[in-house]
Amino acid sequence: MFAYLRRLRSFLACFVLLAYSGGIPVAFAGESQWVEVRSPNFSVVTDAGEKRGREVAMRFEQMRAAFGILMTKAKVNLPIPLQIIAFRNTREMRQFAPIFKGKPTEVAGLFQGSTDRSFILLDMSVDNPWAVVFHEYAHQLMNGNLNTTSAPWFEEGFAEYFSSIEADNKEARVGKVPDYEFIILRQSGMMKITDLFRVQQDSQTYNESGDHRNTFYAESGMVVHYIYDNKLMPKVAAYFDLKENKHLPVEEAIQQGFGMSPSQFDKALGGYVSTGHYLFYPIKTPASISSNLYTATPMKSADANAVLADVHLHSRDYQDQAMKEFQEILKSDPNNEAACRGMGYAYLERQDFDQAGEYFKRAAQVDSKDARVHYYNALMMVRKSGFRGGADSQPMTKELETSIGLDPDFADSYALLAYAQSTSGDPAKALLTMQKALAISPRNESYLYNLANLYVANRQPGQAIAVLKSLQVTDNPALAAQVAGMLAQAQQFPAATETGAMEGHPVLSAPRQEPATAGNATASVVPVPSGPAKFLKGTLTGVDCTTDPSAVLTIASGTRTLNLKVTDRRHVVLIGADEFSCSWNKQKMAVNYRETAEGEATVISLEIQ
Secondary structure: OOHHHHHOOOOOOOOOEOOOOOOOOOOOHHHOOOEEEEOOOOEEEEOOOHHHHHHHHHHHHHHHHHHHHHOOOOOOOOOOOEEEEEEOOHHHHHOOOOEEOOEEEOOOEEEEOOOOOEEEEEEOOOOOOHHHHHHHHHHHHHHHHOOOOOOHHHHHHHHHHHHOOEEOOOEEEEOOOOHHHHHHHHHHOOOOHHHHHHOOOOOHHHHOOOHHHHHHHHHHHHHHHHHHHOOOHHHHHHHHHHHHHOOOOHHHHHHHHHOOOHHHHHHHHHHHHHHOOOOOEEEEOOHHHOHHHOEEEEOOHHHHHHHHHHHHHOOOOOHHHHHHHHHHHHHHOOOOHHHHHHHHHHHHHOOOHHHHHHHHHHHHHHOOOOHHHHHHHHHHHHHHOOOOOOOOHHHHHHHHHHHHHHOOOOHHHHHHHHHHHHHOOOHHHHHHHHHHHHHHOOOOHHHHHHHHHHHHHOOOHHHHHHHHHHHOOOOOHHHHHHHHHHHHHHHOHHHHHHHOOOOOOOOOOOOOOOOOOOOOOOOOOOOOOOOOEEEEEEEEEEEEOOOOOOEEEEEEEOOEEEEEEEOOOOOOEEEOOOOOOOOOOOEEEEEEEEEOOOOOEEEEEEEEO
């Protein structure tokens, strides 16, 4: 589900279905002059004019600086590279909107998350395209700069708080309470603070649209406003320590952490809402991010179209169109690096490694300074080897070191390099490299699991146990099962080494073994197999769903027929389908799976083709 849907509300007039029919038009960069504005931390591609491009870059620089000040961060990380596109009008924006019931939705702003690259799209012809994208950008900032995941009320409340930032050339003002929060809470009423604090990622209130969800978002935002206005952040830290580390019930944690009972908290919050008063926090714009210091470069039509095609490539609704757009660019500009990279990535996601390799080679020959080209090439080597490791470790390591040299903040390059180092027999070096990946993306659960794996490989079970315990609260059922197994292994490590029973240490799984899709705001975590991962393409001939929640797939591939088990069909990683279906028949599939010690084949991810 696209990230912008998390804030779909009837109070925002820009979120309505279009009365639109007809096909999706092709890219349109040739119709207007596109320019790229580069600030210290952002790239903005726009056809709304250089002045508006500088304005967009300044807004994001101010938000980034404000986050660093509020969180007392000397360096603010962004875990996934970000590209911002600012369209001059709604007609252009519409060509990239998600499809709902066969029609594009109308959006003033869109955050499109993916595993290797994120995009923020803005319609500069509307009054306020910022609120939704700033909300999701705040989540990205938290992912890159906070070590642990907090309760949903704080995560969403902070994003709501931060999304209302106002800015001009002199300062950013943080702390405005949006009018719709007051409206929702006054019309629908407020949740008890204990009920709000108990909402989890899998709660109905958090996941189903309607009044309860709207109230949850509005009240979460209001609580964070109340906390900042009353300087209660130290008490929030005390509450989370009591709740998460000392495992006190919510009521007791509130009483001890905030120094008031839940009913007193309800009364104080209700009074704060009823007054309608809140505090603004002005944050002066640092001189180093002044918009007159940015560079603005006119773009060739082919280069602008390549950026737009890249957005389509990372959207589930437009991937086929993206390949056509890249091909059109290459007809007139055969050496366009971005188009070659895009075609390579498209073929990589389709498991066509020969074609992917050719396009990556062309892209590297044209411009060897693109960190993504070298990362993708290394990722292709891993997938092509069937995730066995070792065979291509030397050229893969060279590609990843080149990628890191070009972009020292690209977390995935470090994570994949750690995999290469581990599978080639150097777990000590791999541990240091994985720690660098986590310094950039500290809440990435697949990185954390692999870090624990490396601690075990380096005979440091105590550190492994600490990391694994922090992962026990994951919302990913498949990962939770893997964590439980690895935790048991780590806890038995001393006894195993004394008896000699633990021969050979676990190695990392390749990061993101599943093809990336833009349907998820954040990357799904692929369960790390205990045995080697394998890849299979074939035709599904049967599905057995008699044992809930698991399923058994029968897949014919050449002369072989395999039975593959899906542990939990409601949470299996899916590409090319919105949900698992027990009625699939004669369906072409690509499957990543592993064979367990018991001889059972278990699915890691499914791609419907």
